[in-house]
Amino acid sequence: MHPMAQKSLLDFFENLAEENQIVHTTHSPFLVDTNNIDRVKVVFVDKDGYTVASNNLRDGVDPLDKSSIYAAHAALGLSVSDVILQGCRPVIVEGTSDQYYMNAIKLFLIQNKKIAPEKELVFLPAGGTSIKGVQGIIGILGGKSEELPVVLLDSDKNGLDLKKSLISGLYKGEFVQRIISAKDITDIESSEIEDIMPYTFLKRAVDRLLRNDDVDVEFVDSYSVDAPLMPQIEKFAKENGITLKNGWKVDLARNAKLQLLKSKNKPEEKYVNMWISLFDKFDTSEDNL
Secondary structure, rough: OOOOHHHHHHHHHHOOOOOOOOOOOOOOHHHHHHHHHHHHEEEEOOOOOOOOOOEOOOOOHHHHHHHHHHHHHHEEEEEEEEHHHHEEEEEEOOOHHHHHHHHHHHHHHOOOOOOOOOEEEEEEEEOOOOOHHHHHHHHHHHOOOOOOOOOEEOOOOHHHHHHHHHOOOOHHHHHHHEEEHHHHHOOOOOOOHHOOOOOOOHHHHHHHOOOOOOOOOOOOHOOOOOOHHHHHHHHHHHHOOOOOOOOOOHHHHHHHHHHHHHHHOOOOHHHHHHHHHHHHHHHHHHHHO
């Protein structure tokens, strides 16, 4: 099937999924929906001979799963190609969880007619706060354009250190406005991208993450909306002897996206206004140059 026809098939599946559960397997990157990469599971046989279906799409987690992961990674590479070839607007984020949050918010705002972007917004994870990760993506994007993409960062120590490095290098001078920090949106010191998501859409996953029958207290009893969420979760887990599994932040983001787009509960107006303001910054940070 022609690649463009495969993408049309994804749209057909999406329509069917409104009233049906759809499961499909593929080795084709064109049948991996990068706007909903959280739905993807990699399936492989582990070293003990068991079939594993995992949400973990990180390369090199297990030598046996590399070939299974290939289609998803190729799809993400094609999304970068779409940015270059079709005039999309790229926004670099730190990691996969940030990509999930931003895609969820984008889809919510578009579905509710709060924004109507002239260009498709594509969120590209840099794989952390390494300057090399950001420079690598910029190098790919720069193959067709001299413009520097917008970068969205946490306002924790790692995010601030990366911002400082970018400002002293590639984003020196007038390009500084293309770096957006979480604090610019939340007004909370050391805030992260998770803090632009209402806790009501994270609560179910947080409760499951911090569940411990030997602990009498609940996280919500100590949670403060005026402080960054991630350090609060980590502190609660440490104080109550709860081990946070690898990839827990991505699991939170995946569940938050599902809650936001499927729940009948609507986010508070202050969060919707916050999101609109953020997406306005994606436009104005480039258009003002």
